Amino acid sequence: MPFHKAEAPADAVPIFFVSAETWPQVRADLPAAPAAFAAACDFEPTPGRLLILPSAEGGLAGVLFGIERKDAKARDPFLPGRLATSLPSGVYRFANQPHDVTLATLAFMLSSYRFTRYKKKDDAQAPELCPPEGVDIERIMRIASAVEFGRDLINTPANDLGPDALETAALKLATRFVAKASVTRGEKLLQMNYPLIHAVGRASDKAPRLVDFVWGPKDAPKVTLVGKGVCFDTGGLDIKPESAMLLMKKDMGGAATALALAQMLMDANASVRLRVIVPIVENAIAGNAMRPGDIYPSRKGLTVEIGNTDAEGRLILADALALADEDAPDLLLDFATLTGAARVALGPDLPPFYTMDEALAAEIARHGMQANDPVWRLPLWDPYDKLIDGKVGNLCNISAGSFAGSITAALFLRRFVEKAKTWAHFDIYAWNPTAKSARPEGAEVQAARLLFDLIEARYGCKAKVNEPNDNRKIVRRVGFLDDDSDEGSAFDDLMP
Structure with missing residues (x-):
């Protein structure tokens, strides 16, 4: 835990945030020995520069950390997160204010994340920050x-996080917060009218499935989250090249994002009727794999031509969105590592989002900036909608050309949303190619923090919820968790 739990000790090491504007005053207020040391080191308050100041007794007198000027065109409120990985062990406190003290504190914690499942944990004592x-x-x-929960899911390789394990993670979360949950697996998907989810996942030796759980009072505003849960994507018969397949363990990043946001909302006791729908598959290759040119029905009744088996995420989302839409939620949000085109357009750090609701778009943009969880709106450009019209079926899962791939994917999903009062789609990357402040290299949960703020602002959050259930009770209450059969299963009603 990067925060010091006890009352701040008198000898907590002060951290001074300094910019070109504030450095002269901070320097003047320092004791003689630390000030002389800073001068001997030619310290300049450039953003991100750190200098540990010794005391006359050989201890730590303080820390200088450079931040941007107030009038800088671009400021990184997560920059103080670098302190969590740069300071020696000890207890520290903020001696003055960074630009945003809340985001600086959050950055300290997010920077402390390490994925240690497959490596021995470093025994070195991490620095602790007094709140x-x-x-x-x-x-x-x-x-x-x-966020840590979501990062752990995305970082885990597919041999340990296949469809069974992702289902278990979702159900453990539902049980922890006493949510009502159900699972539909294997051939039962066809009986329950999820033909696209079945078509995508049937070639794997792990049955495709759909997890659906509901939490909160029935009379509260309905907020529904849908997350793409492709535990590994070979591309299917349109197989990916080696370089494109390397990171495909993260193709369930949409599911991880939906589950992470759900955890935030339930833990905060948000004043909503929360529903989480996660279609879970592995896009594998076998004799029964879907083929280019195949045509399948969808839950909504539209027939879909398979133009490319590697555009599988939108297929499973189509059935999941159709299910979510039947409930006419007040707010419907979906998350998916959907297209490479989104990365070409905006890079890995800036996910595009799509919505037809101008007010919602403005809220998303505002909360994204305030939470330092940036996204960028791209248009649901109606003239491109005809590009996904099918020649034999109602629509095709890809367009005929290579242009506007993220937009045409969003337009495909829009065909399956009709009754929801408002809807937004997030085409996330769920990965940090390189380490940044508060964003270690590897898995990342994108857009969840901003949406937690948005939903909290819209609907409010109440006092603490019930204490989480002991995980040892889960298998007794949900007996089918270790069942590998292809039959559909359902929880007992877990609502109080």
Whole structure:
């Protein structure tokens, strides 16, 4: 835990945030020995520069950390997160204010994340930060814990996080917060009218499935989250090249994002009727794999031509969105590592989002900036909609050309949303190619933090929820978790 749990000790090492504007005053206020040391080191307050100041007794007198000027064109409120990985062990405190103390504190915690499942954990004592005055530490820990949960899911390779394990993770989360959940697996998907999910996942030796859980009072506003859960994507018969397949363990990043956001909302006791729908498959190759040119019905009744088996994510989302839409939610959000075109357009750090609701778009943009969880709106450009019209079926899962791939994918999904009062689609990357402040290299949960803020602002959050259930009770309450059969299964009603 990167936060010091006890009361701040008197000898907690002060961290001074300095910019070109504030450095002269901070320097003047330093004791003589640390000030002389900073001068001897030619310290300049450039953003990200760190200098540990010794005391006359040989201890730590303080830390100088450079940040941007207030009038800088671009400021990184997560920059102080670098302290979590740069400081020696000890207890520290903020001696003055960074640009945004709440985001700086969150950055310290997010930067402390390490994925240690397959490596021995470093025994070195990490630095601890005394919670700054006026910062809601419980809220920060709630957010960071959910992000850690999502990062762990995405980082785990497919041999340990296949469809069975992702289902189990979703059900454990549902059980922890006493949600009502059901699972539909294998051939039962056809009986329950999820033909596209079945078609995508049937070639794997792990049955395709759909997890669906509901939490919260029935009379509250309905918020539904849908996440793409492709545990590994070979591309199917349109097989990916080696370089494109290397990171395909993260193709369930949409599911991880939906589950992480759900954890934040349930842990905060949000005033909503929350529903989470996660279609889970592995896009594998076998004799029964779907083929280019095949045509399948969908839950909505539209027939879909398979133009490319590697455009499988939108297929499973189509059935899941159709299911979600039947409930006419007040807010429907879906998350998917859907297209490479989104990365070409905006890079890995800036996911595009799509919505027809102008007010929602403005809220998303505002909360994204405030939470330092950036996204960028791209258009649901109606003239491109005809590009996904089918020649034999109602529509095709790809367009005929290579242009506007993220837009045409979003337009495909829009065909399956009709009754929801408002809907937004997020084409996330779910990965940090290189380490950045508060964003270690590897898995990343994108857009969840901003949407937690948005939903909290729209609908509110109440006091603490019930204490999480002991995970040892899960198998007794949900006996089919270790069942590998292809039959559909359902939870007992877990609602209180």
